[in-house]
Amino acid sequence: MKALIVLFFLSSFIAAKESVYTPSSADTKVVTKLTSFSYDGREVPLKIYLPASKKPVPLILLSHGLGGSRKVGAYLGEQWARAGYVVVAMQHVGSDESVWKDVPPLQRKRALTKAASVQTFLARMKDVPATLDQLEKWNVEKNHLLEKRMDMDHIGIGGHSYGAVTTQALAGQQFGPMGPAYLDKRIDAGFAMSPSIPRKGGDAKKAFGKIAIPMLLMTGTKDGNFITKAPPESRRGVFAALPASDKKAKTLHYQLVFKDAEHGAFSDHKLPGEDTRNPNHHRAIKAISTAFWDSALKNNAKASDWLNGKSPTTYLAKGDLWQKK
Template identity: 35%
Template sequence: MPRRPLTSVRHPLWRIAALLGLLWTLAACMSPPQWAMAALPSQVRPDDSFSTLDLAWQDPTRDRAVPARLYLPSSAQTAPVPLVIFSHGLGGSREGYSYIGRDLAAHGMASLHVQHVGSDRALWQGNRLTTALRLMQAAGDDEAVARVQDLRFALDQLLASDYARQIDASRIAAAGHSYGANTTLLISGAQVQRDGETLQFRDPRIKAAVLISSPPFYGEPDFSPILQPIRLPSLHITSTADVINVPGYHSEAIDRIKVFDAIGSTQKLLAVFKGGSHSMFTDRLNTGGAELNPMVKQATRELVRLFLQEQFHLPAQRMALTTWRDRHAAILDGLRQGESPTALMRP
């Protein structure tokens, strides 16, 4: 392949996004547009323990809007709270993964859900015949980089806003699902070699990572050189049916496990649920099975909270990992730990 500028969608950096397994959402174009639109969650209603704030930021250096939704605990009014910054999957929005954001906020952790306008729910709008093309363009190299820049910009804005005094800037984690998981990998320290150049987007403010259904780096036979530089504590969540199956691209659930194995940090935990689907971790209600879906969501939000409580040193309401495993044994296929687990991961 001829060498091209980084801004060209045909540059090999395309593999970071388009060939990461992010094209799973192309399957959506084979169904009515309601398939995607029905997945969008309704307006989140605030709870007494937290408030829900929609933010509309604009990055002037990139001429790019960066909308976000902040779930802010009421306890932040008296003492700064930890923060999780969340990146949605291809075709998602700031409204997504509300079951995680609400739960974290209800337990004393702020959750900032960033909307990536180049790969958000607007992809589902317009001519159905060109949906596939829009998705392909959204998975280009420019958008892969822009997503990481979105997270950095959102952090900059929040920590310079009136809400800054309510956020503990020393306790920040990144999280994401699918495309968002790969965005999280990049901001956590993943490094890609292209044309003799090391591409890396690590943000030192990120202290831990939550990776849900993280796709592999297609075209890369060995994940280790890419993911070994990630030394942050990480939580990985998947299922035995977390399969990406798109014409031209196929990825079995074992690929999520390969990502876990390749991560450099030994402080890591992998949870694998039985059955399900790649999209059941979104706010959609029936994917992966009408009965299984809510049970997996309950177990997922509990485990994310448990992991982050340990990372952020929040002992209140902490659930032991063994207790979590026993509670969800019926839907859990396996639980793996790193070689040098944190206190959270010890029985």
């Protein structure tokens, strides 16, 4: 009987240990640096997160939401850098914190809504490839902080809200007769938190049905959109429209829906007017996104097995939804 009890606890310990995702290249130290560059007279502020390792590692671009900055998403920048990635957080002038900082509190929502325009979207579409062009130069610039630090053959992009819209477009979203107008073929995987379907009744299947790179999507059952007024459940339409993986190939696309999570659940801090945050959300976001990057950008078989097994669900609470296809 005692032997059975010992065996039960041992097997439970092993299962619990296997369910926790630990990157094989985890570092303890992360170096951060604020910098910027300019193209066509436009400045792009950056925050760079560097792992301790000096060898070339995959690159992840991070795009902030409406009203954010290069400092937003630090909990992810630090997590991914510790896991062995160079992370570059971009600041998109015109849809960044400058939109609301000097505006009276009662007028800030209106200012943010106005900033979600065609002009700021197009600016973001130029910022990303311009940033990649600049990083390619720094990667070969002698004595630069980033010299030989990035594996430019393995690049991911992630973002929240407007940053998710940016991610979708660069990943290959179709824009009617324009097709995948903003696709950047240098990008190998995308992570969209609070993704958005096309406005004004656009066809999600046509918009996302031809995206060919791996995608990880996350949202919440209370993750509304105050710009488009679309209900929280509309955000799930992006995953539903993504193409199914070839049965002989590995799973390409994943979606996590947190029960009761609001829009700010994916940001560093609770947004005004939102309820108490669930600390487990960030724990799950960090673990699952890291496994996704390891699978998609490092071709790590253990990460793929972890994602496609039952382990991700051990990070979730009752009512959360984990999907893959």
